[in-house]
Amino acid sequence: MMKKQLLAAALALTALPASADILGLSVGATAGAAQLDYDGRSEYGYEYGVNASYQLNDFFSVNAGVVRGSGEVESDLSASDNDIDYTAVPVTFRGDLPLLIGSLYAKAGANYYDVDIERDGLKGNDDGWGFTGGVGFMFTLLPFIDLSLGYEYRDMGEVENNAILFGVGIGL
DSSP: OHHHHHHHHHHHHSSOSSOOSSSSSSEEEEEEEEEEEEEEEEEEEEEEEEEEEESSSSSSSEEEEEEEEEEEOOOOOSSOOOEEEEEEEEEEEEEEEEEEEEEEEEEEEEEEEEEEETTTTTEEEEEEEEEEEEEEEEEEEETEEEEEEEEEEEEETEEEEEEEEEEEEOOO
């Protein structure tokens, strides 16, 4: 009798979607390495952020978040580096291809950015809207906890950002 109940419970769990968000909402955090391209040069920095997602159905969701990052990119005009700090607010539409243990995803949308660039004590600021997109893999660790590894691109005016991010999400 116990074996039949365990088998029935296991079959019921495998029939659930990869991420069992009851309300369709999830929140998470990301962190990783960012490659910043500025003035024809590239250098690595870091990025971290928080995000929220609303699942429209098993395949599509709407996502928003806030990310912050920093890096130093060499300068052609001076021996000192360009110190770049940025904040971006990406809003994306995401499509998921469900798998047994998670999903593959792609997303695209827009991001509002605010970039501060400092060199030799001189500060510049740029803000506006740009394209953002990304791809990745989400692994469902437990029914309400997801781990993700993904690539994200952000156009931030004179600065381009390519980031590899690790994330943790909790479904509500």
